[in-house]
Amino acid sequence: MEPSQPSPAPSDSALHDEAQQALAALTGRPDADFHAGQFEAISALVEERRRVLVVQRTGWGKSAVYFLASLLQRRRGAGPALIVSPLIALMRDQVAAAARAGVRAEAISSANPTQWQEIEQSLAADEIDVLLVSPERLVNPRFREEQLPRLVERCGLLVIDEAHCISDWGHDFRPDYRRLRDLVAQLGPEVPVLATTATANSRVVADVEEQLGVTAQGPETTTSGVLTLRGPLTRRSLRLGSLSLPDDRQRLDYLVRHLDSFEGSGIIYTLTVSAAEDLATLLNRPDRPVRAYTGRTDAEERAQLEADLKENRLKALAATSALGMGFDKPDLGFVIHLGAPSSPVAYYQQVGRAGRATDTADVLLLPGREDRAIWEYFATASMPSQESAAQVLSALAESGSPLSTPALEARVDVRRTALELLLKVLAVDGAVEAVRGGWIATGAPWHYDAERYENVARTRREEQQAMLAYERLGADGRGPEAVAADPAQCRMVFLARQLDDTTAVPCGRCDVCSGPWYPAVDAPAAAGSAADTQVAALLDRVGVPVEPRAQWPQGLDRLQVTLDGSAPPKGRIPESERAEVGRVIARMSDLGWAVPLRELLRTDENGHRVDAEVPERIGSRIVEVLAEWDWARRPVGVLAVPSATRPHLVSSLASGIASVGRLENLGQLGLDPEAAPLNGARNSAFRVAALWNRFAVTPELQQRLQALDGAPILLVDDMIDTRWTMTIAARLLRRAGSGPVLPIALAQEA
Structure with missing residues (x-):
């Protein structure tokens, strides 16, 4: 245009x-x-x-x-x-x-x-x-x-x-x-x-x-x-570049060794909160402070961090997109991305923080192998479905009085964040309205615009492909020759054209126009060096604590969650029936171990979860988690959560832990023969309802538990997502006479 x-x-x-x-x-x-x-x-x-x-x-x-x-x-x-x-x-x-x-x-x-x-x-x-x-x-x-x-x-x-x-x-x-x-x-x-x-x-x-x-x-x-x-959208002050490195270790090693070569103070963007927090810990030094800035940072601390960066009291903020539109530091010296945003437009918006009032500012992209998986997660989480919308409208119409979001969760199987987004979409379209006390249906006709949502989804996929194309610019090594043949090979021209600015001309400054300007990639840091020690301490760290659920969700009575005629659970979960603090190797959003864990826990091209044996590399990390676990009393037994999708993986993990730890292998919980995969239960209330009668303590297992005389046991699963599986299973085991239940899994979803 x-x-x-x-x-x-x-x-x-x-x-x-x-x-x-x-x-x-x-x-x-x-x-x-x-x-x-x-x-x-x-x-x-x-x-x-x-x-x-x-x-x-x-x-x-x-x-x-x-x-x-x-x-x-x-x-x-x-x-x-x-x-x-x-x-x-x-x-x-x-x-x-x-x-x-x-x-x-x-x-x-x-x-x-x-x-x-x-x-x-x-x-x-x-x-x-x-x-x-x-x-x-x-x-x-x-x-x-x-x-x-x-x-x-x-x-x-x-x-x-x-x-x-x-x-x-x-x-x-x-x-x-x-x-x-x-x-x-x-x-x-x-x-x-x-x-x-x-x-x-x-x-x-x-x-x-x-x-x-x-x-x-x-x-x-x-x-x-x-x-x-x-007006024209190109920024003459920005010097753009992209550097693809094989793995997190080399990306982090590069930042540890070369951050000081970027002049002034700047922002290092990450795709997840945990990555921002880990990166700030890694890069922070007394003489070169780096702090984390995310959606979890409270308002007062955000204001202080912004002021510190503006006054150059910080070398950098390791930030998520929470630090984006509206932040104004005219002399910001650099923007680095550890992981690429899902679209060139979003990338342009973030790099635009730099070089507003300076002749030059450096912008470097360090893409990661995990980028596409993270893009997919956020893309699918933000799109309302026709089924969910129909459930919400029906529940509000039947209620006759306003329903709060927690009350709606007991009526529609939609996770809280997705439900809040869906309510906003329906409110904008006039189908629902926020009133005192919650939400009501207006009775106005509403049509799910499937074509529009599919077009939006297709646009998002095209943007992701464009971001990958941006990363590949100059990959053939031709540099200026490629730009001379096609100006769109210039990184600035490429970004401008994504915004339909046809006035852009090659910048002459990016790493395609004039060759790499950023520090060259060194040989990997020598083992035992300061840089190697710092990076290894972060990436080789395993054993993320997983806090137990302490409160039942609302509305379980409506979902008829009962057992043997007892009243539905509500309020706080008694401590005597709770799981203990558990452990996983890493969160799926972490740096380092998230990549191999994501590969092990992947789905195939047909959407089926891959069921493989635990590889030795990951098994040894589980051993480290167990060795460093500061439990009050050592567990004596191992019990597996029965899996409908990865039975071989879970059983091999449990038997491996039992063998290495010389613990009694208690087998697995009983599983309802009619149990189906839990993919359909998304929010807390529906997940609890789906799990409530899913497991059983067999008479044989109960005898073995009682023979352990109250000693702790490890409860093993492949993945901890909502934490309700471990909560329900632990309650069942404690009521059957087991000692403390210690959940352990390969990974946590977030």
């Missing part, structure tokens, strides 16, 4: 002079001038009351456009601006800058509930120029019923930040953002609307334009023209 720019307004116009003075105050620089397109967007909003979509590269100054437009609108008697952004927690710098220009901005979010009443009073007194809210606020019943109507009535400007989130074609689609179509339609034609993003290809642009163009005309809606200002 070619960049579209309107004819610039005269530079000597009164609005331009006023905006220029406000820009100087906003930036703190008397000589500040607008970037190409900034004033054109402001003029279209303030003078023409247009609906405007701005697609400009990271660092171009989109926040300046909406804060200045808000200020100029207020000076003309308009009401406060409403900015909807997923990045409120990361907009501290922009809000502080807006205050310098005289813009009074406040935010309503889950982080400041004690301030809401004061902010509402200030809004009523017309003392606020800009109100920032997250898209999730639009779902909140109180906000939607009490605040939103007044804001819509008085709104002087609506801003949709990170607008690619509106589109389910976007790399970071968020269902709550789809509500903005309805919000836009409620606004009068005199209210300007601005949407901004740095990561939108032609399909996303068209989708956002269609949603921005909706206006209300009585009971009908029509569409109006949207002004799209699109």
Whole structure:
């Protein structure tokens, strides 16, 4: 798509002079001038009351456009601006800058509930120029019923930040953002609307334009023209490269030895929380601090970590995508990826954090063998199914009163995170509504758009293939010759074309255009060297603790979970019936052992789980786990969980442990002959119901347990996922007279 720019307004116009003075105050620089397109967007909003979509590269100054437009609108008697952004927690710098220009901005979010009443009073007194809210606020019943109507009535400007989130074609689609179509339609034609993003290809642009163009005309809606200002998306300061190394050991060895060669401070992105935490531990040194930043990092610590990185008190943050859109450090020196994001667009968004105000910044990708498995996990977890949607709508319709999410879990077999996502999708489509007390069905007809979801899934697969193609650029060794024959071999051109920017020309700086610029790969670190010792300590570490379940899920009475006429379990699980803290070799999201474990626990091309004997390499790791287990009393027996999908693997693991540890092999629990694989039971309530009568303690096993006189036993399985299998089995064994039950498995799902 070619960049579209309107004819610039005269530079000597009164609005331009006023905006220029406000820009100087906003930036703190008397000589500040607008970037190409900034004033054109402001003029279209303030003078023409247009609906405007701005697609400009990271660092171009989109926040300046909406804060200045808000200020100029207020000076003309308009009401406060409403900015909807997923990045409120990361907009501290922009809000502080807006205050310098005289813009009074406040935010309503889950982080400041004690301030809401004061902010509402200030809004009523017309003392606020800009109100920032997250898209999730639009779902909140109180906000939607009490605040939103007044804001819509008085709104002087609506801003949709990170607008690619509106589109389910976007790399970071968020269902709550789809509500903005309805919000836009409620606004009068005199209210300007601005949407901004740095990561939108032609399909996303068209989708956002269609949603921005909706206006209300009585009971009908029509569409109006949207002004799209699109600039070039290439970043001259970025020096791109990709380095494929055979395994985690060599990737981590490379970072340990060469991190200091990357100038300044930066971000090292990982695909999982555990990888970020492990990497921070590995790279952190007193003279070169590295910290982890993930979705598990609390809000106060996040703010401190961001400040430390901005002030160069840290060499790097090892981060997941939790540190993404909105983080602004203009002099960020480098971005490294340990593992590739699933799309070039998402990758472009993350590397765009670097080099905003510097002549050069280094961007290096270190792809991993596990990348595709992680992509697949997140892709399948985010797509609603027709069956799940039908279950939710039926359950809400039959209830007659609002149902909370936990209450719904006892009625529909959908995991909590997927259920929350599905409810958002259905709410956006008008089929359900969040009210006080939970969710209700609206009765509005709803159609599962199978074609659209299949198209989205196909697009995601195409994006994954494009990311793999990015990694292979220059792999033939031709470098500049390849770029001369095909400019798309340049890494920057490749990324720009993924965003449908056809103006890009070869950068002349990436490792394809000019050869590798990053440190050369050394021979593996010598055994016993500092680098080798550090990496080995991380990758060879085994024995991840697995905490036992302590609470039964709600709704088991509804699922008729009973045994011998007893009441369904509820509340806390008695300690005398709980499993003990267990162990696995590693989590499937860990660095190091996750790769061979994932290979052993794979499914074949037909979707069947591979049932192989435990290889010696992994068996020896189990022995290490047992040797380092700090149990209070050594177990005396080994019992296997019967498996319908990997019986040979589980039995070989149990017998191997019994043999090495010289423990009594107790065989396996009894299994209901009608038992089927548990793939259909996804959430906690349904998983417990499926497991409740699945196992049995045979008379022979009970005698053997009682003969052990209360000594601990090891309970063996291939994989620990929800932890309910071990919970149910341990309860059964403890009630049959066994001693403490110690779960052990090869891996944990997350």
